[in-house]
Amino acid sequence: MKNVPLFKGIIISLGVSLSLVSLTPVIAQTPFKNPLQVEKFDDPLLPDPPVIRPLSPLEKFRLEEALNKLNEQAKQVYQQGKVEEAFTIWYRELRLRQKLDRVKEIKALGSVGEIAWSENRSQDFRNIRERLREIETEAQANNQQNWLEVIAKSYERMRELDGAIALYQVLLETSANPNKILEKIAQLHQSQFHYQKAANTYEKLLQKTENDDLAQIQYLKKLSQLYEEAENYNKGSEVKQRLIALYQQQNNSQPLPNLMVSLGKNYEQMEAFDRASEIYQEAFQLAWSQQKYSIASEALLSLGQLYQNDGNLETTLDIYEQLLIVQERSYDHYGLMMTYDKMGAIYRQRGEQQQALIAYEKALKLARSLGYQENYFQNQVNQIKS
Structure with missing residues (x-):
C-alpha cells in the first residue's frame, strides 16, 4: 500500500438443483417402468365394474377422501422408518390422483418428490419428475x-x-406481475450459487423500477449481497455507491455509516487505499454524530489497520486514541482491552517501552475484570519490566 492520504484530523471534537445423479439411490422400483405411467386403472378404490366414463361428482368425492386417508397412512408408515412401504402407498395414491383434480395431483407429486429427494431415492425422484413433465x-x-x-x-x-x-x-x-416472478428467478439462481445470473435478473428489476425508490433500494441491497458472495468487489462498490446516492437523495443518512464501512472494505480489496481511507473517515464521523458507537468503532479500527499496514504508526496511534474514546463512550471493555493490546504492540515496535507498559497494564486491568486472557497480558507486562 502506497501513498495513503494524510489523516484528515478526525480528532474533531470527539467530545461531541441439487443433482441426484451422483447420489447413491435406494431404488425399490424397476428403472424400466415408471409406476406412474398407468396403462389400465385397476384398483379397489375405483368403481367396480370399471367405467370408461369420467367419474361422477360423488365417485370423485369418495375417491378424494380415500386418497387423503392413503396419504396419512403413508406418512405414519414413513415416520415409523418404513420408507419402502411408505413409497408403495404413495405410488398408489399418486396413480389414482390422475383420475381427479390435476392441481391436487401436482401438489401431491411435489410433496412426495421432496421426500424422495431428501431420502436420496433417485429413481423415485426421476419417476415423479417424469410425470410432472408430462403434465407440464x-x-x-x-x-x-x-x-x-x-x-x-x-x-x-x-x-x-x-x-x-x-x-x-x-x-x-x-x-400481470412480472417483477414477482423475476424476484423468484433471482432467488433460485442465488440458491444455486449462480451469482451472476441472479445479479443479471436484479439488474432487469432495477430497470423496471426506475421511478420506485423503495424497490430500487431493495434490489440494490440484493445486488450488494450477491456481489459480496461472489467476491466481485468492483461491482459491489458500484452498487453501494448507487445505494448511498439514493439514500442521500432521500435525505436518509441513517443507513449510511454501516454502508460506508462496507464500501471501504470493498475499496481495500481493490487496493484503492486512498478511497478506503476517505470512506472510513466519513463513516466514522457520520456514525459518531448518530451515536452509532459500534459502527464508529469498526470504521476507526479498519482505518487504523489501513495505516498500520502502510507503516504509518504515528497516525495509527492517533486513530487508536480516538478509538479508545469511542469504546469508553459505549462501555466496550473488550474492545478497549484489544485496542490497548494493539497500541502496546506498536509502542514496543517503536522502542517506546514505558508507553507500551502503560498500555499493557491498562489491558491487564480490563482482562482481569473480564476474566479473559489475563495470563497473556501479565506476560507482556513481565517481559517489559524484565
Missing part, C-alpha cells in the same frame, strides 16, 4: 397457466431448480 407438456398445450405455476412450486420443493426457473421464464411472458 399438457398444461402448455392447453394454456393452463395455473397448472404451470403449481408445477414450478413443486419443482422448487423437489429441488429441481432448473426446471422451476425454466417454467418461471415461461410464466414471465404472460404474467
Whole structure:
C-alpha cells in the first residue's frame, strides 16, 4: 500500500438443483417402468365394474377422501422408518390422483418428490419428475397457466431448480406481475450459487423500477449481497455507491455509516487505499454524530489497520486514541482491552517501552475484570519490566 492520504484530523471534537445423479439411490422400483405411467386403472378404490366414463361428482368425492386417508397412512408408515412401504402407498395414491383434480395431483407429486429427494431415492425422484413433465407438456398445450405455476412450486420443493426457473421464464411472458416472478428467478439462481445470473435478473428489476425508490433500494441491497458472495468487489462498490446516492437523495443518512464501512472494505480489496481511507473517515464521523458507537468503532479500527499496514504508526496511534474514546463512550471493555493490546504492540515496535507498559497494564486491568486472557497480558507486562 502506497501513498495513503494524510489523516484528515478526525480528532474533531470527539467530545461531541441439487443433482441426484451422483447420489447413491435406494431404488425399490424397476428403472424400466415408471409406476406412474398407468396403462389400465385397476384398483379397489375405483368403481367396480370399471367405467370408461369420467367419474361422477360423488365417485370423485369418495375417491378424494380415500386418497387423503392413503396419504396419512403413508406418512405414519414413513415416520415409523418404513420408507419402502411408505413409497408403495404413495405410488398408489399418486396413480389414482390422475383420475381427479390435476392441481391436487401436482401438489401431491411435489410433496412426495421432496421426500424422495431428501431420502436420496433417485429413481423415485426421476419417476415423479417424469410425470410432472408430462403434465407440464399438457398444461402448455392447453394454456393452463395455473397448472404451470403449481408445477414450478413443486419443482422448487423437489429441488429441481432448473426446471422451476425454466417454467418461471415461461410464466414471465404472460404474467400481470412480472417483477414477482423475476424476484423468484433471482432467488433460485442465488440458491444455486449462480451469482451472476441472479445479479443479471436484479439488474432487469432495477430497470423496471426506475421511478420506485423503495424497490430500487431493495434490489440494490440484493445486488450488494450477491456481489459480496461472489467476491466481485468492483461491482459491489458500484452498487453501494448507487445505494448511498439514493439514500442521500432521500435525505436518509441513517443507513449510511454501516454502508460506508462496507464500501471501504470493498475499496481495500481493490487496493484503492486512498478511497478506503476517505470512506472510513466519513463513516466514522457520520456514525459518531448518530451515536452509532459500534459502527464508529469498526470504521476507526479498519482505518487504523489501513495505516498500520502502510507503516504509518504515528497516525495509527492517533486513530487508536480516538478509538479508545469511542469504546469508553459505549462501555466496550473488550474492545478497549484489544485496542490497548494493539497500541502496546506498536509502542514496543517503536522502542517506546514505558508507553507500551502503560498500555499493557491498562489491558491487564480490563482482562482481569473480564476474566479473559489475563495470563497473556501479565506476560507482556513481565517481559517489559524484565
